[in-house]
Amino acid sequence: MISAQNISVSFGGFNLFDNLNFRLGTGDRVALIGKNGAGKSTLLKLISQEQHPSRGSFSIEKDCKIGYLPQDIEFENTANLIEETYKAFNEILEIENRQEFINNQLETRTDYESDEYLNLIQELTEITTEYELLGGYKYKSKTERILLGLGFDRNDFNKPTKSFSGGWRMRIELAKLLLKDNDVLLLDEPTNHLDIHSIIWLENFLLKFKGAILLVSHDRIFLDNITNRTIEIIQKKIFDFRKSYTDYVNFRQELIEQQKLAKKNQDKQIQNTEKLIDRFRAKASKATMAQSLIKKLSKIERIEIDQEENKTMKINFQLSKQPGKVILETKGISKQYGDNLVFNKVDILLERGSKIAFVGQNGQGKSTLAKIIVGEIKYQGQLNIGHNVEIGYFAQNQSEYLDGKLTILQTVEEAATENNRSSVRDMLGA
Template identity: 50%
Template sequence: MLSVQGLGLHHSGNYLFQNVNFTIKREDKIGLVGKNGAGKSTLLKMLSGEISFYEGNVIPEGNITIGFLKQDLDFVKGRTVWDETMQAFEKINAMKAELDEVNHQLATRTDYESQAYHDLIERMTELNDLLHHHDAYNLEGDVEKVLLGLGFKAEDFNKITDEFSGGWRMRIELAKLLLQKNDLMLLDEPTNHLDMESIIWLENFLKDYPGAIVLVSHDKQFMTAVCNRTFDINNKKIDDYKANYTKYLELNKERREKLEQAKKNQDAEIKQMEDNINRFRASATKASFAQSLIKKLEKIERIEIDNEDVSKFNIRFQSSITPGKVIFEAENLGKAYGDKQVFDHVNFFVQRGEKIALLGQNGQGKTTLAKILAGVTKDYTGSWTLGHNVNIGYFAQNQEEVLDPNKTVLQEAEDAATEETRPRVRDLLGSFLFQGDAVSKKTKVLSGGERNRLALCKLLLRPFNTLIM
């Protein structure tokens, strides 16, 4: 279906990938693993064509279609959930329109023996086959099935997408991709905004998906259930395991143990050769022997073992003043989106030192309440009071809502810093794995994980005594 030959990519002065080769077949469900910064999201972008400046070739077979779940949403304001989801069929609708035109020409032309007439018949057959392949005459049923599976209710279908959070809009984007039935589907953290019920539904959907899938996910159970093949990115290469994630862990452990033993033996052999070279190179009778050892040593292909991912974030919050005993106090707090009342007459208070988990089904207003308390959402009923000396730190559910897409990583961090912490911005970014040229990336090109790391870094640059996540 798709072949990759000699793939290479420079990043920050070094190779991210070098001479990578693999083939993706139609039945493949591939889990992509690797430590932070290994290039998982980058590889997906290369396969999708979003990144084109690389060495080697990505060769699709025939006219295969490739779908990619992007993190950046581009919805037209004012569309309903249903209408936005139906945008998935833009190509199918174009094929239907073309088929109507072809049928019209066939019905009105009389040059039955001409080449042009035969070309129209061939195109009609081709379009009919394509529409049949995409089950183009049962689109509405498919849309309903997928939206319900991803957690929407029937009454949500006619609501404007503007009313939904970024996480719910990402579900719409995922629904559109699933409905397109591409030959190859590229998924970068598809479960990030899903509840357990929706994850189980998506898991079953992908297991039965007729095309190939390349998947990046931190949900290892999900990846084990869906994938039958695992690509491990390490040492600028890709190790290909014909196994799901759980089996890959076993095989990778065995492989690493064998590789470590082989390297240990090789290191001992190299040391012995170097000792002999140093011993004999000054001897007139042994000089030629020493030279032969040097040539042999130069030809040895050194065994390299990629360091295990032991990277840890150095999280130390800035000291802040002690707040008063009461942090928040809410009275008759309410929030509605249009005609939908999310919650109403909510009363509570939060005291210093409490650690509170906010539970509830999807759509019940957990994120909305957090945004109100963080000062992000201003439109609500009732009132709430911020306690004495309370400084709030806020970690958003969807970082794209709070990060400026046109600012770099460094600019976002510097904007969050105080005079005291500004000299340490680059060091702190480095501890969150933003090193070298990575600080010059625009936030709009960051992966979901990178955005979360940047958001955490920003929290450490300013003192606060109350954290909302």
């Protein structure tokens, strides 16, 4: 369906890709992997034609429909949930508008024998047939099924989209994408804002999808359950194998170990040959043989070991002060939004050394509880923070708090203390 031919991309003199070649066909479910900054999202934008390569081209089959879910989307605020999701069916909605117009004309006009009246009847018959072929009688039930699968409740359907958090609005965009009749799906971190039930639902949906999928995700289990092929971007080139993510990682490691062994043997052979050359050079009678060995050595194709992207980020959460035994205690904490009681009379005791996971379906109050603890929202009940406790909070929508005018270095330096400001560059390069 899609072929990439000698794709190269440069930004300000920096080469991101260099002569990439691959093909996506029906039934391919591809894990696109690589370290952050390797170009995964850029490659999806190139395939979706949101960006264009510096060199090379993509060949896309005629009538091939590509659906693309980026990581960052500018949301619209003009409709409620169900109306926004129906926008996936533009052709059907246009026909409905035309049907309504024609029916109004037929009801109000009295020139029953005129050519215009008869033409309206003919057009209504034709577009009604097209409406049925496009799934006009099924799209509403299909939309409800997708929304429910992604974790929405029927009570959400008439809520304005602007009332949903960024994570839930990403689900709306995912729903619209899945409802369209696409041949290729380009998904950039589709599980980022999904709970476990919605992830399982999405897995089942994608496994039934008949077209091609190119998928970026940090969820290894999700990748293993979905993919049958892996493309890894490393140092401007790609490794492409028809294996699921974990099978590919294990296979690549085996290849690298084989390369290391072969290189070790080759290095030993080269070293022995160089010793012979040095010995023969010392004797005039062996000069011809030395030249022969030099020529032979120059023709050896040196074995190179594929680069391993195995750098691991390590974070050490250091304490500025030793806190007391009790870190946090709540008594009878309750939170209500209008008629929606999120939780009622919650008692929690956190002690020093605890590592706690807040789990539950989306909308059950996990983020709300976190915001209560850090003092972002009001609540009923009692909350006590322990002695010498300093709270660090990383929100789901943390990016919204960043100053887009500052560089990464400036942003982190601004948050650093005198004790760790000198290590900011090392931290960012981790």
